[in-house]
Amino acid sequence: DSGVTQTPKHLITATGQRVTLRCSPRSGDLSVYWYQQSLDQGLQFLIQYYNGEERAKGNILERFSAQQFPDLHSELNLSSLELGDSALYFCASSVGTGGRVAGTGELFFGEGSRLTVL
Amino acid sequence: AQSVAQPEDQVNVAEGNPLTVKCTYSVSGNPYLFWYVQYPNRGLQFLLKYITGDNLVKGSYGFEAEFNKSQTSFHLKKPSALVSDSALYFCAVSPRDSNYQLIWGAGTKLIIKP
Numbered sequence: 001d002s003g004v005t006q007t008p009k010h011l012i013t014a015t016g017q018r019v020t021l022r023c024s025p026r027s028g029d030l031s032v033y034w035y036q037q038s039l040d041q042g043l044q045f046l047i048q049y050y051n052g053e054e055r056a057k058g059n060i061l062e063r064f065s066a067q068q069f070p071d072l073h074s075e076l077n078l079s080s081l082e083l084g085d086s087a088l089y090f091c092a093s094s095v096g097t098g099g100r101v102a103g104t105g106e107l108f109f110g111e112g113s114r115l116t117v118l
Numbered sequence: 119a120q121s122v123a124q125p126e127d128q129v130n131v132a133e134g135n136p137l138t139v140k141c142t143y144s145v146s147g148n149p150y151l152f153w154y155v156q157y158p159n160r161g162l163q164f165l166l167k168y169i170t171g172d173n174l175v176k177g178s179y180g181f182e183a184e185f186n187k188s189q190t191s192f193h194l195k196k197p198s199a200l201v202s203d204s205a206l207y208f209c210a211v212s213p214r215d216s217n218y219q220l221i222w223g224a225g226t227k228l229i230i231k232p
Contacts, residue, residue: 002161002163004161042222042224042225043162043208043222043225045219045220045222056219058219090161090162092161092162106152106164106167107154107162107164107220108164109154109161109162109163110161111159111160111161112160112161
């Protein structure tokens, strides 16, 4: 058990809809990362938050947004869903520092949220 | 552009034999290097990392990795494979500039046959 909790584990929805994925990081971790894993795209970094502030942005679509709340949990919002958005979405956390995205520390991943868009 | 290559999509090894999963990178400077493992229907788990020092790094589950600066490689190894080692393995590199963002390889599926 990594200590990172993601909900829901599975989600099936229709094109055009909006969903919210939730992540609770390990106790004490200030950084939260969101990744998308699909069969043909591998592991894609979406966005990172550190202590409530956006720290780094990767290949995140404009239809997607995220935030990190004062209690450090994070939510990834996916809107106007398309078939191609079907994927496994992972949250990871690390202790992090103010000056580095990943630094020398390892990331701790949740079990993922599997999104299916029909 | 900075990149990480895992040249083999899949590696097949018989149980008890040594295994190697290859990783090479094209990143400036002296990056930090990581290996992660993903078991079926699970999240990624950290295996080991290289920051500095000894070129041979030992990690979880009996895995080790050898850093070769001249070849810019960081191959994952295990002396004797177990069926339970079957999983997807990711190499990741963190440059020491540009916010230390992680660059991920595409992953290598390791299959250990009894």
